[in-house]
Amino acid sequence: MSNTDPEQDHPEAITLALHGASPPHLVDAMADDVVLELGWGRLIFGQTFADPEQLAAVLRQEGHGRRDICIYAREPHVLVSKAPAELFIDPSHTYRLRFSESEDTGPVQSGFSVRTVQSREDADAMNRLYARCGMVPAPIDDIWDNLTHQPSVDYLVAVRDDDGAVLGTVTGVDHVALFSDPENGSSLWTLAVDPTAGIPGVGAALTRKLGAVYRDRDRAYMDLSVSHDNNAAIALYEKLGFARVPVMAVKRKNAINEPLFTHPPETVDDLQPLRADHRRRGHPARDLGGGPRCRGR
Secondary structure: OOOOOOOOOOOOOOOOOOOOOOOHHHHOOOOOOOEEEOOOOEEEEHHHOOOHHHHHHHHOOOOOOOOOEEEOOOOHHHHHHOOOOOEEEOOEEEEEEEHHHOOOOOOOOOOEEEEEOOOHHHHHHHHHHHHHOOOOOOOHHHHHHHHHHOOOEEEEEEEEOOOOOEEEEEEEEEHHHHHOOOOOEEEEEEEEEOOOOOOOOHHHHHHHHHHHHHHHOOOOEEEEEEEOOOHHHHHHHHHOOOEEEOOOEEEEOOOOOHHHOOOOOOOHHHHHHHHHHHHHOOOOHHHHOOOOOOOOO
């Protein structure tokens, strides 16, 4: 059986069915039209939408300065066709860690520990990491609201042993808690590590810990999305046991993700209007490239 054409009774028949209709008995078990607010943007779970027109309309409602992500949409090319001037298929890969095929092992970490977010100060430290990594921050109130009222969202931080400084963070989403996912899945988002941390293994430890959280809840897998050219991150994820799966993400075109759907500037004259446009929209020129990048999406 091919991963790109799962059988009706395959346990991942919804997310791996790029073109065929999802099994009705599995679709009926899910909540409808699920959108999760994470502050920096919304996660839109495409497999919970029956109508691509409606899904496109939700994506087109993206707020200014946000970066919404639609994941698991069936026939993403058809979704883009509903608003081709506004939507595009993100040039990222999806990797899946199947807990039945992997072991929860890893080297003993030294100099830091990983724990859940416990305070608004932790949330503020998360945002400082996002800024250092060139990522969109999330209002502290949104993080805290999810932490206290949304059982489907898990926030972890890595903290230095000697002074308690936050070195890294990761966000997890429990698909079962969020929309009664019949595939029993989960996903990892916004993995960020302070580029000046000076301690190796922080990103791997955060990933392993989040995986352990969902393994302990008897989830079947944990997915993540990574830029196709982020070779260092891909190598890390493959070392941790993740395998690539045929799942695509769709986004709305905006100033933040403009380099993903436009050709790179060829001359200095081409670059200047883009820099001026980014300044006008409130995005620093370094967003065009060259700034620090972290492994999260």
